[in-house]
Amino acid sequence: MPLSANNPDRKSWLHVDKNSDFPIQNIPFGVFLTRDDIITIGTRIGDTAIDLGALHQLGYFKGIPLTEDIFLQDTLNDFIADGRKTWRLVRDRIADIFDSENTSLKNNKKHKEVVLFRLDEIEMQLPVLIGDYTDFYSSKEHATNVGTMFRDPDNALLPNWLHIPVGYHGRSSSIIPSGIPVHRPQGQTLPGDAKEPVFGPSKLVDFELEMAFITTDANDLGEPIPIEEAEAYIFGLVVFNDWSARDIQKWEYVPLGPFLAKNFASSISPWIVTLDALEPYRVEGPKPIKPQLEYLQYKGKKSFDINLEVAIQPKGAKETVVSKSNFKYMYWNMAQQLTHHTVNGCPINSGDMMGSGTISGPTPDSYGSMLELSWRGENPIKMKDGTERKFINDHDTVIMRGFCEKDGTRIGFGEVKTELLPVFSKK
Amino acid sequence: MPLSANNPDRKSWLHVDKNSDFPIQNIPFGVFLTRDDIITIGTRIGDTAIDLGALHQLGYFKGIPLTEDIFLQDTLNDFIADGRKTWRLVRDRIADIFDSENTSLKNNKKHKEVVLFRLDEIEMQLPVLIGDYTDFYSSKEHATNVGTMFRDPDNALLPNWLHIPVGYHGRSSSIIPSGIPVHRPQGQTLPGDAKEPVFGPSKLVDFELEMAFITTDANDLGEPIPIEEAEAYIFGLVVFNDWSARDIQKWEYVPLGPFLAKNFASSISPWIVTLDALEPYRVEGPKPIKPQLEYLQYKGKKSFDINLEVAIQPKGAKETVVSKSNFKYMYWNMAQQLTHHTVNGCPINSGDMMGSGTISGPTPDSYGSMLELSWRGENPIKMKDGTERKFINDHDTVIMRGFCEKDGTRIGFGEVKTELLPVFSKK
Numbered sequence: 001m002p003l004s005a006n007n008p009d010r011k012s013w014l015h016v017d018k019n020s021d022f023p024i025q026n027i028p029f030g031v032f033l034t035r036d037d038i039i040t041i042g043t044r045i046g047d048t049a050i051d052l053g054a055l056h057q058l059g060y061f062k063g064i065p066l067t068e069d070i071f072l073q074d075t076l077n078d079f080i081a082d083g084r085k086t087w088r089l090v091r092d093r094i095a096d097i098f099d100s101e102n103t104s105l106k107n108n109k110k111h112k113e114v115v116l117f118r119l120d121e122i123e124m125q126l127p128v129l130i131g132d133y134t135d136f137y138s139s140k141e142h143a144t145n146v147g148t149m150f151r152d153p154d155n156a157l158l159p160n161w162l163h164i165p166v167g168y169h170g171r172s173s174s175i176i177p178s179g180i181p182v183h184r185p186q187g188q189t190l191p192g193d194a195k196e197p198v199f200g201p202s203k204l205v206d207f208e209l210e211m212a213f214i215t216t217d218a219n220d221l222g223e224p225i226p227i228e229e230a231e232a233y234i235f236g237l238v239v240f241n242d243w244s245a246r247d248i249q250k251w252e253y254v255p256l257g258p259f260l261a262k263n264f265a266s267s268i269s270p271w272i273v274t275l276d277a278l279e280p281y282r283v284e285g286p287k288p289i290k291p292q293l294e295y296l297q298y299k300g301k302k303s304f305d306i307n308l309e310v311a312i313q314p315k316g317a318k319e320t321v322v323s324k325s326n327f328k329y330m331y332w333n334m335a336q337q338l339t340h341h342t343v344n345g346c347p348i349n350s351g352d353m354m355g356s357g358t359i360s361g362p363t364p365d366s367y368g369s370m371l372e373l374s375w376r377g378e379n380p381i382k383m384k385d386g387t388e389r390k391f392i393n394d395h396d397t398v399i400m401r402g403f404c405e406k407d408g409t410r411i412g413f414g415e416v417k418t419e420l421l422p423v424f425s426k427k
Numbered sequence: 428m429p430l431s432a433n434n435p436d437r438k439s440w441l442h443v444d445k446n447s448d449f450p451i452q453n454i455p456f457g458v459f460l461t462r463d464d465i466i467t468i469g470t471r472i473g474d475t476a477i478d479l480g481a482l483h484q485l486g487y488f489k490g491i492p493l494t495e496d497i498f499l500q501d502t503l504n505d506f507i508a509d510g511r512k513t514w515r516l517v518r519d520r521i522a523d524i525f526d527s528e529n530t531s532l533k534n535n536k537k538h539k540e541v542v543l544f545r546l547d548e549i550e551m552q553l554p555v556l557i558g559d560y561t562d563f564y565s566s567k568e569h570a571t572n573v574g575t576m577f578r579d580p581d582n583a584l585l586p587n588w589l590h591i592p593v594g595y596h597g598r599s600s601s602i603i604p605s606g607i608p609v610h611r612p613q614g615q616t617l618p619g620d621a622k623e624p625v626f627g628p629s630k631l632v633d634f635e636l637e638m639a640f641i642t643t644d645a646n647d648l649g650e651p652i653p654i655e656e657a658e659a660y661i662f663g664l665v666v667f668n669d670w671s672a673r674d675i676q677k678w679e680y681v682p683l684g685p686f687l688a689k690n691f692a693s694s695i696s697p698w699i700v701t702l703d704a705l706e707p708y709r710v711e712g713p714k715p716i717k718p719q720l721e722y723l724q725y726k727g728k729k730s731f732d733i734n735l736e737v738a739i740q741p742k743g744a745k746e747t748v749v750s751k752s753n754f755k756y757m758y759w760n761m762a763q764q765l766t767h768h769t770v771n772g773c774p775i776n777s778g779d780m781m782g783s784g785t786i787s788g789p790t791p792d793s794y795g796s797m798l799e800l801s802w803r804g805e806n807p808i809k810m811k812d813g814t815e816r817k818f819i820n821d822h823d824t825v826i827m828r829g830f831c832e833k834d835g836t837r838i839g840f841g842e843v844k845t846e847l848l849p850v851f852s853k854k
Contacts, residue, residue, distance in 0.1 A: 011634060030736055083676035131558075132600050137683060160678055163624050164615060169684035169690070173559050173774045174648060183649040185771035188591060188720060197590050199720045221601060221692065222610040248771070254585055256564060256595035257684025262769040263596070265648065295625045305590040344612035344675070344691040345851055347600045424649040 001274050005095035012098045013106045014116075016046035021403050021412020024098055027091050028271035028413075029076055029236065039125065041071040041079065044119075045098055046270060049117040052094075056112055060097055064089045074127040074321070076272065080235045081350035082217045087235065088276060116293060124270035126177045127238075128214055128351040133175060134341060135210075135242060135355040136167040138332035140286070142360040145372045150250075153326045157190075162290045163341045165332035167354075170242075171263035177270045181419040182243060184394060189247040201423045202245035202261075204377075205392045208358040209310050209368035209398035209400055211327050212240040213334050214272055218348035225342040227298050230335040231349065236272040239308070239402045239413045240355050245266065246371055246391070266355075269400070269416040277411050281305045281404040283328050292336075299331055299350040302333040306413075308359060308402045310368070315395040317385035322373055323368040325359050327402070394422045430515060430703050432522035435836045439525045439556050440533045441543075448839020449831055451525055454518050455698035455840075456503055456663065459549040466552065468498040468506060469544075471698060472525055476544040479521075487524055487536055487551035491516045501826045502556040503699065507643045507662045508777035514662065515703060532635045545759060551697035553604045554665075555641055555778040560602060560693075561638075561768060562669060562782040563594040565759035567713070569787035572799045577677075589717040592759035592767045593761035594781075596691035597669075602780070608846040609670060612691040615673040627848045631804075632819045635785040636737050636795035636827055638754050639667040640761050641699055643776035652769040654725050657762040660775065663699040666735070666829045666840045670694065671807070673798055673818070693782075696827070696843040704838050708732045708831040710755050719763075722770055727759040733840075735786060735829045737795070742822040744812035749800055752786050752793045 005027055010390075012024035022028065022044045032042050033051060040053035053071035055061065065086065071077050079086075096103050099105030105111055137143060143166075147156030160166065184205055184412070188197045218233040219225050225233065242262065249261030285303035306327035313319035332340075337354060358368040367373045370391045374381055377390035392398060397419045432454055439451035449455065449471045459469050459476060467480040480498035482488065492513065497506050506513075524532050532538055564570060567584070569742075570593075574583030587593065588752055603609075611632055615624045645660040646652050652660065669689065676688030712730035733754035738747035764781060785795040794800045797818045806815035819825060824846045830839030 132598055134501060134598075156682055160615075160617075160624070160681070164679055166679070166686075168684055168686050171559055171561075171773060173597055173776055173779070174772075176648065180648075183772050186651070187771050188587075190587075197587070197720065198716075221603065221607075222848075223853075224613070224851070246773070251587055252591055252593070253682070253683070254587070255680070257682070258594055259593075259595050260767070260771040260773065263773045290623075292772055293624065295626060340687070344614050344672070344687040345601075346598060346687065346690045347611055349600055352600070421649075424651070426650075 003279060005091045006277065006279055008407060010095060011100045012045050013100045014045045014048050014098055019410065021044050021410065022046055024095055025409055026273060026277050026411045027094050027327045028273045030127045030271045031074060031076060031125040031254050032127060035115060035121040039074045039167060040077060041073060043094055043229050047119050049119060049122050050118065050130050050342050053114050054114045059327050060105065061090065061093055062402045069112055071206070074125065075351065077129050079350040080128070080214065082215060087274060091274060091276060117148060124177055124179070126175065127270060128271050130172040130353045131349045131351050133170040133172045134167050135357060136165055136332065136337050137357040138165055138330045138337065139357055139359050139368070140331040141329065141362055142358040142368060142372065145360060145367065149376055163177065165337045167337065167341065169256045170266065175266045175268060176270060178416040178418065181421045182203045182265040182274045183421045183424040185245050185248065185260065186423055187245065187248040187260050188251055190251045197251060202248050204246035205420060206246050206370045207310060207392065207398045208242035208244055209308055209323060209325060209375045210240040210242050210358060211237050211306065211402065211414065212268060212353050212355040213237045215348050215350065215352045215354065217350045219342055221347045222345035224345060225339055226296065227335050227339040230338040231275060233338065234275045234334055237278070238272055238275040239269040239400045239416050241267040241398060241400050241418060242355055267416050269413045271414055273411065273413055278304050278404060280406055281411070285333050286331050295339060298334050298335055303328045303337045306402050306404050308400065311399040312383065312392070313397040313399060314383060314385055314387060314393065319399060320383045322381050323365065323367060325361045325368055327359060329359060330356055331359045336411060341421055394420060396420050430519065430706060432518045433706055435834060437522060438527045438758045439472050441475050441525055446837065447473050448837065448841050449473055449834060451522055452836055453700060453704050453838045454521050455700045457554050457698045458501060458503060458552040460552060461544060462548040466501045466502060468500060470521055474546050475545060476549050478542050478544065481541045481660065482723045487532065488517065488520055490567065491520060500852040502778065503554050504556050504778040506706045507555070507641065510643060511659055514701060518701060518703060533584050545771065551604055551606070553602065554697060554699050555782045555794055557602055558598045558776045558778050560597040560780045561594050562597045562784060563592055563759065563764050564784040565592055565719070565757045565764065566784055566787050566795070567758040568789055569785040569795060569799065572787060572794065576803055582756055590720065592764045594764065594768065595684045597693065601690050602693045602695060604695060605843040605845065608848045609692040610848045610851040612672050612675065612687065613850055614672065614675040614680055614687050617678045624678060629675050630672035632847060633671045633673050634737060634819065634825045635669035636735055636750060636752055637667040637669050637782045637785060638664050638733065638829065639695060639780050639782040640664045642777065642779045642781065648768055648774050649772035651772060651812045652720065652766055654762050654766040657765040658702060660765065661761055663701040663704070665699055666827045666843050668694040668697040668827055668843050668845060669782055670824060672723045694843050694845045696840045698841055700838065700840055705731050705831060707833055708838070712760050713758050722766060723763050725762055729754045729762045730757065732830050733829050735827065738826045739810065739816060740824040740826060741810060741814060741820065746826060747810045749808050750792065750794060752788045752795055754786060756786060756788045757783055819847050821847060823847050
């Protein structure tokens with residue numbers, strides 16, 4: 001059954017630029033602080049932010065089973081926990097309210113005054129309280145590049161990689177929304193010529209271009225989620241910059257995996273684009289190179305054609321796009337990841353976040369990290385301002401963007417934009 | 428300044444057995460469901476559970492700055508966030524209320540009826556909403572045993588181990604209190620003679636004997652915690668069974684660390700014993716084998732003499748104690764762990780939990796896992812009922828206990844007790 005909100009012919013009475021990421025077919029969900037210092041759940045059409053708390057109070061969601069305060073919250077967790085049926089009813093209703101044929105809100109100046117905001121009147125917040133965050137390692141090209149650089153070019157992929165959507169746990173407390181700057185981390189590293197580690201600022205701060213999905217309550221302790229059900233528990237996606245300190249990582253990660261090299265910060269785009277909005281952009285995923293165990297075998301199109309790019313903007317200069325990749329390159333898809341994560345009975349809750357792992361494409365200009373783009377610093381990347389980058393410099397701003405495009409409709413994520421500040425010092 | 432609640436001469440008007448873990452000098456904090464189906468925060472003296480929500484409503488905490496509903500909550504997070512000064516005021520007040528010299532509550536039958544509960548009238552809950560859970564790997568003996576078995580006996584400790592309190596992120600959603608049974612997990616393993624992995628129940632389910640500490644809000648993103656401040660952010664400790672599936676772990680853990688081998692369940696004892704209550708049991712830690720970087724250097728006694736034991740109880744049989752260890756064997760202490768965790772600016776919140784890693788002692792009967800006790804299954808452990816164990820069988824109950832003892836006062840943790848059920852099947 002096609003989702004009414006996805007109807008490509010629908011137009012909104014709100015202005016939407018031709019290249020906007022947020023036509024009426026998108027209807028993402030986020031949390032923002034309004035000009036009146038109120039936190040609310042909202043959506044966005046074009047460059048207009050829409051206060052769903054106010055819309056609900058004014059009765060626009062009549063007939064949909066929602067608690068009174070469901071949108072007057074500082075996180076989306078409870079709304080997400082209401083489940084897919086409710087998300088769809090709400091998204092369809094929003095599409096109707098803002099449809100160019102519908103004049104009920106359009107012609108109500110008083111209502112519009114409390115519901116609609118210009119983007120410069122609001123401040124985007126973290127959209128969910130992330131209970132648990134897992135990061136996967138699901139791009140074959142990325143895993144191959146890293147294996148080639150740090151292990152053995154002839155056996156770049158580890159023996160388990162083609163069988164397991166390899167993942168590991170990350171830190172929730174340091175996940176921040178776009179716009180919050182990040183300090184260069186300090187830590188232990190083992191310089192190439194040293195016998196003992198030294199302490200100091202990381203010299204190799206890097207981004208990782210990822211997508212991440214947000215889940216709803218899915219299962220109880222002990223209960224696996226079959227692969228055919230997995231997507232029903234995925235609310236939506238964000239673009240995700242998994243900041244990494246390569247020199248700290250190299251010294252600390254054996255045998256239990258990356259820790260301080262990652263948990264100083266991870267940045268996400270603030271609008272969660274629903275899996276429903278991405279329906280038209282489903283594509284076939286890569287063919288399995290080796291047979292996969294039965295619990296990971298799926299039917300249908302489980303990959304998504306989402307164009308991704310990364311730009312670096314030195315302070316006061318123009319940005320330079322350093323990578324163009326695509327979410328469809330992922331070898332393991334989200335349904336496989338979620339199924340694998342729960343096959344042992346691990347419980348998944350509303351507001352959990354799962355990162356894809358760095359998304360590298362097949363060509364060198366599609367790699368998803370400076371580590372790969374500059375090949376460990378051997379091939380510095382030229383910036384438009386004439387400087388070069390091996391990794392990220394202090395006061396560089398890293399910008400990631402994602403969007404789908406097909407038949408004249410574009411559904412995008414906006415951006416996740418983060419400045420790297422120098423090492424923290426107590427004022 | 429000695430803490431008044433720790434006064435060893437104090438006696439309570441509540442009955443306390445000679446070998447109780449919970450004399451009036453303990454005063455741990457927990458969350459329980461009462462006979463009236465109300466969730467409240469409480470403490471325990473002897474075998475009496477005390478409803479702190481009711482005590483507060485009756486005015487017994489007058490003069491202490493507490494919000495009205497601070498104890499009428501289903502987690503301790505907000506109380507812990509109030510900080511050490513408040514914890515100490517509350518603990519001292521509880522000691523006064525139940526001191527044998529104080530008759531105000533003792534002689535008030537009506538108040539006692541709503542404040543005091545027998546243990547069989549309550550049901551212990553998870554004491555905190557765990558935001559982030561980190562597990563360290565801080566026992567030299569454990570790391571050496573594992574390194575000897577799986578890597579190279581001559582270089583059992585990895586090069587970073589003596590420099591870094593190695594840690595990694597775990598899963599919060601599957602942390603459960605004592606008493607909740609756990610299903611044997613299923614997953615991928617690579618049998619010794621196989622070329623391709625197989626799917627099925629783990630054959631090597633194991634416990635890991637650990638302690639874990641619970642933190643309060645400590646720092647903002649970017650801000651490190653100096654080692655001399657670290658302990659101020661530790662609220663208290665629990666005994667922790669970090670369930671592990673060794674066969675799943677072996678196949679999945681390279682290069683990003685254990686994942687499904689651990690996140691099917693982790694069990695904690697339900698009463699958080701405060702760091703304050705453990706003051707009298709401070710001891711010197713092991714001397715550093717190699718110099719440690721300045722940020723990890725500490726002064727004073729940062730280790731704690733806590734006796735630990737693990738017993739296995741086969742269904743319908745008597746338990747057999749299989750390990751006796753001690754928290755003081757940890758090479759890296761809690762202050763070092765917390766300081767290391769934040770040296771890169773990673774934020775620590777109220778309710779975060781940090782596990783010690785398996786606590787193995789120097790002798791084979793003090794190892795903290797079946798992997799080590801049975802040495803990969805080569806030396807099965809004899810049970811009192813005549814059976815043997817290499818790992819944990821279905822319907823075995825694993826029981827861990829911890830207590831300190833000195834000068835006639837015993838401060839304990841009670842137990843964490845968990846039955847291993849067979850693989851989950853949908854009813």
